[in-house]
Amino acid sequence: MQNIYESVSKLYDDIVNETNFYKHRNLIITGSNAIGKTQLIKDILKRSLKEAQNLFYYIDPKNRVMVDRDNITLVKKLSELSTEEILEHRLKDGVFTVLDEFAQQNSGGAVAFDELIENIEIYNDMYQEFFGFSVEKVTTTDNFLSRQMIIVNGKTNLTMISNSEAAKMRILMEVNYAVNNGIKAIVIDEFDAYFSEESILDFMNKLTENYPDTRFLFVIHSLAVIVSVEEVDVALINNMHQDDVRENLVYFFDADNIEQIGQIEKIRNVMVNMEHRDEKWWEERVAMIVDGKNLDDADLRKIKETVRSDLKAKEKILYDFIVRNIGEK
Secondary structure, three states: OEEHHHHHHHHHHHHHHOOOOOOOOOEEEEOOOOOOHHHHHHHHHHHHHHHOOOOEEEEOOOOOOOOOOOOOOOOOOHHHOOHHHHHHHHOOOOOOOOOOEEEOOEEHHHHHHHHHHHOHHHHHHHHHHHHOOOEEEEEEEEOOEEEEEEEEOOOEEHHHOOHHHHHHHHHHHHHHHHHHOOOOEEEEOOOOOOOOHHHHHHHHHHHHHHOOOOEEEEEOOOHHHHHHOOOOEEEEEEOOOOOOHHHOEEEEEEOOOHHHHHHHHHHHHHHHHHHHHHHHHHHHHHHHHHOOOOOOHHHHHHHHHOOHHHOOHHHHHHHHHHHHHHOOO
16 A cells, blocks of 8 residues: 555555556555545656656547548648647647647547558457458549548448447557557556446457557546456555545455455545545535524534544535634634
C-alpha cells in the first residue's frame, strides 16, 4: 500500500526495469470517480515525456471513433506522426480526455480513416483475426467526383457501425501502431466504456496474448470484470485525502486472488460509507441551526475537538457555517 505520489514512481520503474507490478506484467487501475486514477496516469505519462519518450503510449476515452470523411480535408498520415508527438499533444490542457486528436488539427477520426484506406489489407486481416469482421474500400462516383468509402462485413458503411465495433477497431489500430514504434507500455483509459463484460474480457485477453512483449495498463470501473480476469494485477485507489488526490492510497494485488479482491472491496466500501456518514453528521447539524434548534453538549464537544484541516472540502464548508452561527468554541 502506498500513495499516488509513490505509485507513479513504482509503476514507471516497473516498466523501465521490466519487473512485475505485483505478480504479473499487466495491470488494471480501478477505483471510484474523482479518486485519482486520472492523476496517476497523467503523472506517469508526463514523466515518460521527460525521461523516455518511447516508453508509454496513451489511448484516452475520446480515442474511440472511426469515421468516414470528405476526402478533401488534409491531415497528416499516422505513419508521419511520432508516438512522442501524439502523447505530448494528448496531454495538453483542453485536449486531455476532451478532444479526439493525434496532433493539432489532425482529428482522430480523419487520421484513422486515412490509415484504414492506405492499409486496408493489413487491417482486414487484423480485424478478422481479432473480431471476426472484414473491412474493404470501395470507390463511388458522384457528379464526376470519386469518393472512397470503407465497408464493414460487405454491407455496412463505416459510419453505421456500432460504438463498440468502432472502439475495438480504433483501439487495435493504435495499439498496433504503438507496438510497431517500439512502445513498451500502453495505457488504455476508460477501457470498459463501450464494451459488455464478456467483450471486455475477450478483448483484454486477445491484446495481451497477441502483444506479449507489450505491457498494458487498463483503466476500468467494473468490479465484475476484476473478479473474472486472470493473470493480471490490480491497483485499487482508495479515497482517503480529498484535498490532495495524490495522497490517496493505492492497494496492489493479484486479480487471481478472489479472497483478496473481496477484502479490498470491503475496505473501499467501509471507507465510502464512513465518509458519507461523517458528511451527513455535519449536514444534520447545519439543518438544526437553520431550523433554530440548539445543539446538545455532545455535539458542541465534537465540534470543539474537530481539527478543521482534517475535514474534507464539503465538511469544511459545513463546519465553518456551524462555527459562525454558534460563536467561538
